[in-house]
Amino acid sequence: MLEGSAQSYWMASSKSPEYPTLTEDVDVDVAVIGGGIAGISTAWELTRAGRPAIVLEADRIVSGVTGFTTGRLSALHPWVFAPLRDSLGAEAARLYARSQQEAVEHAVQIADKLGIQCDVERRPSYLYVEPVERTGDLKAEAAAVREAGLAASFVTETPLPYDVAGAVKLDEQVQFHPRHYLLGLAEDLVRGGGRIYEQTRVVDLVQGRRHRLTTDAGVTVHAREVVIATLFPVFGRALLDFRLVPLRELVIAAPIAEEDDPGAMFITREDNTRSVRTAPYGEGQRLLLITGESFEPGSGETTERHRTLVEWTRRHFKIGDVHYWWAAQDLDTTDKLPYVGRVDDNLYVATGYARSGMSHGIMSGRLLAGLLTGEEQPWTDLYAPRRKHPIREAGPVLKVGLSHLRRRIADQVRVTRMPVAELKPGTGAVVRMRGRVCAIYRDDHGTPHVLSARCPHSGCLVTFNDAERVWECPCHGCRFAADGSVLQGPATAPLSPEYECMNP
Numbered sequence: 021m022l023e024g025s026a027q028s029y030w031m032a033s034s035k036s037p038e039y040p041t042l043t044e045d046v047d048v049d050v051a052v053i054g055g056g057i058a059g060i061s062t063a064w065e066l067t068r069a070g071r072p073a074i075v076l077e078a079d080r081i082v083s084g085v086t087g088f089t090t091g092r093l094s095a096l097h098p099w100v101f102a103p104l105r106d107s108l109g110a111e112a113a114r115l116y117a118r119s120q121q122e123a124v125e126h127a128v129q130i131a132d133k134l135g136i137q138c139d140v141e142r143r144p145s146y147l148y149v150e151p152v153e154r155t156g157d158l159k160a161e162a163a164a165v166r167e168a169g170l171a172a173s174f175v176t177e178t179p180l181p182y183d184v185a186g187a188v189k190l191d192e193q194v195q196f197h198p199r200h201y202l203l204g205l206a207e208d209l210v211r212g213g214g215r216i217y218e219q220t221r222v223v224d225l226v227q228g229r230r231h232r233l234t235t236d237a238g239v240t241v242h243a244r245e246v247v248i249a250t251l252f253p254v255f256g257r258a259l260l261d262f263r264l265v266p267l268r269e270l271v272i273a274a275p276i277a278e279e280d281d282p283g284a285m286f287i288t289r290e291d292n293t294r295s296v297r298t299a300p301y302g303e304g305q306r307l308l309l310i311t312g313e314s315f316e317p318g319s320g321e322t323t324e325r326h327r328t329l330v331e332w333t334r335r336h337f338k339i340g341d342v343h344y345w346w347a348a349q350d351l352d353t354t355d356k357l358p359y360v361g362r363v364d365d366n367l368y369v370a371t372g373y374a375r376s377g378m379s380h381g382i383m384s385g386r387l388l389a390g391l392l393t394g395e396e397q398p399w400t401d402l403y404a405p406r407r408k409h410p411i412r413e414a415g416p417v418l419k420v421g422l423s424h425l426r427r428r429i430a431d432q433v434r435v436t437r438m439p440v441a442e443l444k445p446g447t448g449a450v451v452r453m454r455g456r457v458c459a460i461y462r463d464d465h466g467t468p469h470v471l472s473a474r475c476p477h478s479g480c481l482v483t484f485n486d487a488e489r490v491w492e493c494p495c496h497g498c499r500f501a502a503d504g505s506v507l508q509g510p511a512t513a514p515l516s517p518e519y520e521c522m523n524p
């Protein structure tokens with residue numbers, strides 16, 4: 021048993037109204053696939069601009085990646101500015117900085133204007149290093165952040181209860197409750213004439229003068245413009261298959277006394293990433309949220325990583341019991357910029373937020389709405405999904421390609437031939453049986469549940485995550501429940517029953 025309740029604090033502390041499922045064919049102006057931060061922000065911006073959009077969400081809105089984030093809304097993204105300036109030039113870095121800082125301010129203004137109670141708190145944001153030998157690099161990054169137009173400074177003292185060698189500090193950033201913010205936005209978009217449909221999974225897209233979307237219930241949506249705002253784009257993936265890298269991180273949340281609150285947000289890429297923030301949590305205390313232990317989906321050892329993160333937190337902060345833990349998934353990109361914009365005629369995408377999803381998601385809403393209403397943002401080209409940076413991306417793209425290849429080879433090796441009877445309750449394994457590769461999960465009552473181990477997205481083998489009791493695909497980050505249903509795309513179909521594996 022892992023310490024803490026296995027649920028996101030944001031999910032546990034907010035209630036969403038239920039939106040209907042789409043049950044009849046519709047013909048609309050704009051359809052947005054995905055009800056996370058990018059989808060809801062885009063649909064809201066469009067609706068406000070006089071083009072009411074519909075949102076088609078496979079599950080419940082703001083309950084996928086966005087419900088499992090850390091809720092840091094900061095323009096100080098780690099280690100982005102110097103590489104960006106050096107590869108694409110000073111103007112690109114300036115546009116990046118402006119687009120992110122404007123996203124931060126935009127969210128605060130919207131929350132204020134709509135009266136959304138989402139615990140907005142202004143805090144400094146720090147990017148820090150611990151070893152003295154890294155301070156040279158960090159000073160260069162601080163200079164690049166300043167050159168990009170943000171009022172950052174290099175400091176050697178922080179309010180953290182442990183020493184750091186140096187930090188970049190940017191004042192007046194924001195932490196908030198991401199679900200309260202987005203659920204408020206969703207309500208307003210419906211008031212403004214937009215529509216939201218939940219439990220409405222889009223399983224097919226046929227491009228045309230009017231795109232045709234088909235849902236899992238067989239309902240058809242004709243739309244003049246379509247925005248794909250799912251984590252990994254569910255369609256048109258060929259464009260980005262080798263440019264997106266899935267990644268998971270654990271989050272633990274535990275109360276601390278109010279006087280022990282460091283009163284800022286912190287991030288480091290050392291120690292396999294640590295991010296620190298707090299949130300309101302009742303009289304005299306705060307909830308400390310620590311994120312870290314980055315790992316590839318499907319690489320296992322979640323239990324060990326959770327233990328490491330809890331031990332690290334106890335060594336550094338005076339926490340009580342861990343109240344919550346969860347995992348957040350995101351996609352890094354090969355040139356460190358998200359892909360947001362037009363991919364084809366009247367078809368748009370938003371993805372690749374590289375662990376800075378709050379400001380990127382809000383920025384995406386403004387950018388996409390601007391494209392669709394003819395009011396382009398100055399940074400549209402910077403984030404264009406069809407951009408090509410062959411020199412900057414050649415190495416990372418090759419690395420992703422090789423790791424896919426390595427995984428396909430490793431898949432053959434890791435398949436076990438263990439007798440299913442040896443599988444312990446609460447665990448799962450990928451087993452070769454009668455020439456088939458089977459994903460077998462044994463529940464707490466000892467009953468085996470048998471599925472095909474081939475991910476329906478493009479055929480990699482899934483692995484079992486014992487801590488969360490889900491099947492994960494390492495290739496593009498799909499996640500499936502123990503019964504095979506899709507928890508997270510890009511797959512749109514579940515793991516199929518594997519009849520050859522039945523009756524083991």
Ligand code: FES
Binds near residue numbers: 478
């Ligand atoms: S997520 Fe692409 S093959 Fe599984």
